[in-house]
Amino acid sequence: MDVEEDFTAYVSQRRLTLFRTACLLCGDPHQAEDIVQDALARLYAAWPRASRADDIDGYARRTIINSHLNQVRRPWRREHVAADVGERPTAVHLPTEDLQVLWAALRNLPPGQRKVVILRHYLGLSVEETAADLGISVGTVKSQTSDALAALRRALAAEFGASVTDGEDA
Amino acid sequence: MSSDETDLIERLHAVARGFEMPAAPPGDDVHRGLQRVRRTRALVAGAAAAAVVVVLGVSAALGGQDSAGSRGMEPAERPGLVVGAVPVWYDARGLHRGDVVEQTPVDIVQPERAVTEDSVSPMQGVLALVRSGAVYLDPATGDVWFHPWGGHPRVVGHDSQAGPGGDPNGDTAVWFDAGLGKLVVYDTAAGRVISRTPEYESVGVLSGDHWPAGNGFLQVSEERVVWAAGGTIYSHDVRTRRTSTIQDAPASPYLMDVHDQVDVFRGNEGGASVLVLSVPGRAEERYRGFEPRARLSPSGTHLLSVEGTETRHAGAILDTRTGELWRLPNAYPWIAWSYGEIALVDIEHALLACDATRRTCRSLPAERPFLLPTN
Numbered sequence: 174m175d176v177e178e179d180f181t182a183y184v185s186q187r188r189l190t191l192f193r194t195a196c197l198l199c200g201d202p203h204q205a206e207d208i209v210q211d212a213l214a215r216l217y218a219a220w221p222r223a224s225r226a227d228d229i230d231g232y233a234r235r236t237i238i239n240s241h242l243n244q245v246r247r248p249w250r251r252e253h254v255a256a257d258v259g260e261r262p263t264a265v266h267l268p269t270e271d272l273q274v275l276w277a278a279l280r281n282l283p284p285g286q287r288k289v290v291i292l293r294h295y296l297g298l299s300v301e302e303t304a305a306d307l308g309i310s311v312g313t314v315k316s317q318t319s320d321a322l323a324a325l326r327r328a329l330a331a332e333f334g335a336s337v338t339d340g341e342d343a
Numbered sequence: 344m345s346s347d348e349t350d351l352i353e354r355l356h357a358v359a360r361g362f363e364m365p366a367a368p369p370g371d372d373v374h375r376g377l378q379r380v381r382r383t384r385a386l387v388a389g390a391a392a393a394a395v396v397v398v399l400g401v402s403a404a405l406g407g408q409d410s411a412g413s414r415g416m417e418p419a420e421r422p423g424l425v426v427g428a429v430p431v432w433y434d435a436r437g438l439h440r441g442d443v444v445e446q447t448p449v450d451i452v453q454p455e456r457a458v459t460e461d462s463v464s465p466m467q468g469v470l471a472l473v474r475s476g477a478v479y480l481d482p483a484t485g486d487v488w489f490h491p492w493g494g495h496p497r498v499v500g501h502d503s504q505a506g507p508g509g510d511p512n513g514d515t516a517v518w519f520d521a522g523l524g525k526l527v528v529y530d531t532a533a534g535r536v537i538s539r540t541p542e543y544e545s546v547g548v549l550s551g552d553h554w555p556a557g558n559g560f561l562q563v564s565e566e567r568v569v570w571a572a573g574g575t576i577y578s579h580d581v582r583t584r585r586t587s588t589i590q591d592a593p594a595s596p597y598l599m600d601v602h603d604q605v606d607v608f609r610g611n612e613g614g615a616s617v618l619v620l621s622v623p624g625r626a627e628e629r630y631r632g633f634e635p636r637a638r639l640s641p642s643g644t645h646l647l648s649v650e651g652t653e654t655r656h657a658g659a660i661l662d663t664r665t666g667e668l669w670r671l672p673n674a675y676p677w678i679a680w681s682y683g684e685i686a687l688v689d690i691e692h693a694l695l696a697c698d699a700t701r702r703t704c705r706s707l708p709a710e711r712p713f714l715l716p717t718n
Contacts, residue, residue: 177373184372193359202362210375215575217376219591228611239574266361275351276358294352295359305609305616305635309552310651325351 180220183229184213191237197291198241200280202265212240234296235306238288271329278328285309286321293318424492425475428683430696433470434713438477440492448496449481449488452714468714469506469557471516472682473531477716478516480506487518489531500527505548506717508560508570511641511682515565515581519545528568528581540584544577546570549717553649553658554636555679557717562601569601599636602643605663609635618648620663628666639663640684645699647678647686658688660699669702671695679715687715 191212195205216223216236223232267273279287292303293314300318304311429441433451437444452468469480476491480503487500487507500507502522509516514532519525520539528537547559547570559571568579569589576590576598590598596608596619608619616635620628637648646661650670658671658678677689684699687707694709 180376181370181373188367188372189364192364193362196362197355197359205362206365210372213372214375214378215591217373220376231611235574266363267358268361272354272358272361275354276361279355279358290355295355301615302611304651305611308635310634310649310656312651312656313552322348322351325355326347329351329354 176220179224180217183224183233187230187233188213191233194234194291194296195237195241196265197279197295198238198288200287208237208240212236215240231302231306234292238306271333274328274332275325278325281328282321282324286317286324289314289317290321290325294322424494426492426682428681428685428698430681430685430687430707431470431472431477432681432687432694432707432709432713432715433468433479434710436710438470438479438490439707439709445490445492447479447488447490449483449486451479451481451488452712470714470716471507471509471557471560471563472511472716473509473516474511474513476531478507478509478518478531485521487516489516489529491531499529499531505546505558508546508558508563508568508717510563510565511680513565515563515568517560517563517568521545526568526579526586528579537581538584540579540586542577542579542586544572544575547572552636553634553676553678554638555677555715555717560717561598564603571598600639600646602639605639605643607637607639607646609637618646618661620646620661622663630661633659638680640680640686640699641682642684645684645686647680649676649678657690658686658697660686660697662699669699671697671704677715679717681716689713689715 188209192205192209195208195212196202199205199208212233216233219232223229265276267276279290282290288307289303292298292306293300298306300311300314304314307314426440431438431440433439433447437446438451451470468482471478473489476489476494478487478489478499480487485502485504486498487503488496489499490496499516500518500520502520503518504521505519507516507518514530515537516529516531518527518529519542520527523539524541524545525539526542526545527539529535530537549557549559549571560568561571561576562569564581566581568581570577570579574597575588577586578589579586596610598606599609600607604623606621608621610617610619610629612629612631615631616633618630618633618637620630622628632650632652634649634651637646639646644663646663648659648661650657650659655670655673656675657673658676660669660671661667662669671686671688672690672695674690679687681687681696686697686699688695688697688704694707694713695704696707697704
């Protein structure tokens, strides 16, 4: 299978997950599309090496994280990429109020907490994998995850009056 | 995991499912990837063409414009004082080199604008070392200053967003001039710009656990400049002005630091981070229990990192020649290298200077907030 076929096959399977990860990371579906496009362009350029890696998904995931960081640090690049994309509407369908509250609470989390909770509980990474991806300590992953989950529980409790109990991070 | 937490996580997944991905025209991702590959090749070719111009002598005339007298900067004063293996840091009292304190013309720390891993800029401050002085960023203006030890500091660059890097063993300082979109290589001894080269991607801002706010310059020498930007690692040959990509996008193992003869990678074994040491003539060495960042000393003979285990979350220094490990005091640290084999270790209530060759630490009279070098 040649490079283009191989890469295209991988992207067709993973693009949705990468897009949703980027949405959760940056809080903006339009920016998320920029992030995914930037990350996939990098991934394509590195495909001969990336495709031989033991963990292509990890490689792609870290590329998304770093593309997100690039977008945050260089807003003028984001404008350039958006100009290339043209007008393509994206949508968020959150049919119930609790999901809308949770989405707002997630966007209000400090970015560090948001990243760890997405990697740990959306992508299902271990504490060690999360620490390695983000370049932070295991202890920081645990504390930020705990703080993030507590904040999200409080947000839901404030809206719906549910009882809040402190769960233990698995 | 509690049922509340399970329910919360299920809702998180439901939120994610609510995002509709826009339809991507077939081949778009490949097309963008090809564009990126072509842009990088064109950039390298352009830098090579610039090198040819230098050989033909055209830039000899431009070189006059690159002296320290251009762009409103003061004429160079030839630096002469080279200090030994002393700790260097900056605090409210000034720029410390061992027991000597020198005043800086601008505040190089802005604690009220301290950077976190999530902030863009401005930065708290960036301080780097060269053989005969320090180079630092003025966070308020983006100016780069060269501070010769015992001499008169002067502005040598502008529009630096991530701050300068320097060679603690030599005279080369580097920074990215955002206004020009170029990597600037500067000779602090001669007081002149060696080159200004357009680059596709400037050095990244770095911050996070244990390491002071700084930038991604991994190595600065009179031969080459190596920097990290968003997971990609670039190497610039100072003589030919060619830049190559030595690691494109995050990879495992991921190159964390380089020295002339030593490379340090971050690897992964069963989900746990490992340090991988690569030294010519020796088998690859892997060290477990370390967190995923580490920096080599100016000589490359020692590696500074943080152990993260069940019983220790503290600094450690590895002798890259022997594999011997020296464990630093068991407290959460912020760490950096100074000159020689002197590591600066900020723990709780003290800033320590730890000599990796003697395996001794002493407390420094530092006042918070302070800035450690980013070398």
